[in-house]
Amino acid sequence: MAEADYTNNGTVDIKGNPANKKKTGNWKACRFILGNECCERLAYYGMSTNLVNYLGDRLNQGNVAASNNVTNWSGTCYVTPLIGAFLADSYLGRYWTIASFVIIYIIGMTLLTLSASVTGLKPSCDKDSCHPTTGQTAACFVALYMIALGTGGIKPCVSSFGADQFDETDETERKRKSSFFNWFYLSINIGALVASSVLVWIQMNVGWGWGFGVPAVAMAVAVVFFFLGSKLYRLQKPGGSPITRIVQVIVASIRKSNVQVPADKSLLYETVEEESQIQGSRKLEYTNKFKFFDKAAVKTQDDNIKGLTSPWRLCTVTQVEELKSIVRLLPVWASGIVFSTVYSQMSTMFRSARKYYGPTHGSTFPDSISIALPL
Template sequence: MTDNDIYTNDGTITIKNERAIRSKTGNWKACPFILGNECCERLAYYGMSTNLVNYLSDRLNQGSVRASTNVSNWSGTCYATPLLGAFLADAYLGRYWTIASFSIIYFFGMALLTLSASLKELQPFCDADSCHPSSTLTAITFVALYMIALGTGGIKPCVSSFGADQFDETDVKERKRKSSFFNWFYLSINIGALFASSVLVWIQMNVGWGWGFGVPAVAMAIAVVFFFSGSPLYRIQKPSGSPFVRLCQVVIASFRKFNVKVPKDKSLLFETTDAESQIVGCRKLEHTEKLRFFDKAAVETDSDSGKSKNNPWKLCTITQPSTAK
């Protein structure tokens, strides 16, 4: 058997930073842990957020308008933080460590929210007309909510891609299995959301907010356990560095060669000679005819020899942002 039969060919490694062995890692052996993590995380998120307006209105005495505004602001933050999570995963941490670290932040946020709704010392004084929360309770609640918003920002953009990393794109059989993974992935999301929007809402309205937030917190704890349990089986893509730095390299290299003419034959543009991209974990991109000015960054000149050939601020491959377009 050759190395191509034993190891994956897409550059993935194991948690021990060793080259991933095809028969021992990834595929459906690793996916149940990822699917379990996603199902429990979505259950926790929707279980906590679906009825959040009622909680802020009822227990924190914010009124419907103010509560709705605060929930909208929080929800918007939940959809903005994935930009940070995706950047950190791609550039520096990798998907595994991004999911792992942000999941822990997420859990502590859920635990703090549960404590704020459960501890007798923090409960608001309620009369016949309304409840009167302390400033401490309000502060703890919003700290917890925005910890959750930060936590979901590291999970949301990475989990589906991390699942896809478990299948080697260069292998025909594994490429077909990847499509099935996404079917199961979205099924797990909907199972979690269904349970949260029905059973957990009923618990919150009929049993109490402590239990209503406690169950999602436990679900998030299970999600963390699920994810770490599969660590020995995961295939991990190395982070590829900051895309913003690569973009700047292309722009600067293009302007340095402002007077250089781009050849009509795209094969004359600079690119690595092997099958892999110069960017770790990425495949080569197809060249297009748009924004041809930035192709100047990939034009080799007489000065691009020796050390300059390894200097991306002077000579870029077609794979880099704006060169491949």
């Protein structure tokens, strides 16, 4: 076949061969990724949306304890993607990271379903309350944190894996990539909508076994969707840890703190190839911000050690610009903390409203009323 039949961004197929444009990627691969994402989000929100009520009703936890446990677990779900992203970028690649962590995810979902439905694992309940044992509580939390670990390998990789299916050097495929993210976001919201309405109703009216069982089945469907498209996927090879590259720029800048940056920025160090040192990634243009880090790209006589250039002494302009991009995003990231703190209350305190009535009220209402509010 002609060279034009293959991608130019370094992607390969599942067998490690150069990715064929006609046989891999594009929408024929993305339909499996979108189906996987929709089912995975349905499973995640179907399990997490009403979780505070489950901890209160079945594990006999108070409002504060249940809300605190849910926010701690939810926070873990947003920290573990750092692990998944590091493994995907440095060692495994996105496909194998998703494939590995999705198994942990489905095991956690299955265990959670069993802990809510199987005698011996589910707490025994009477008319007034439930009485979970230490082992039953432990089984529930082991399942939850297995899910948190599993989502850490999926959340940071799926959207990027979808982007890998489009060759950015091809004008037509570049336009399709923009459209993919619109469909990707739609698939997330479809899954969340079904989970926050239908599944919450099942949990409150049919039972927690069914309420967690349906998300577990949805997760199993997500796994099937993902692996069905394996032969069609384009895989980007691991390009090394971005954390390491960032630290290298900082170290090189400090080492050269006394070096003068040339007025002509074209003299700064950069590879001669069309792509950057990261296979499949384009070079980044120089920006006139945070000039201290430019010192890392100034080439001196001491930069060559035994004939080789050490990345801890000399970095490319693209590598420096990676760090600058992150620094520019820090204010946006910091402002998101405040928003996330407020937003998290929708799935904890606002979701479970309890009213207590003393004997002087003369009310026939039960001592505790739980109200589930859909997200």
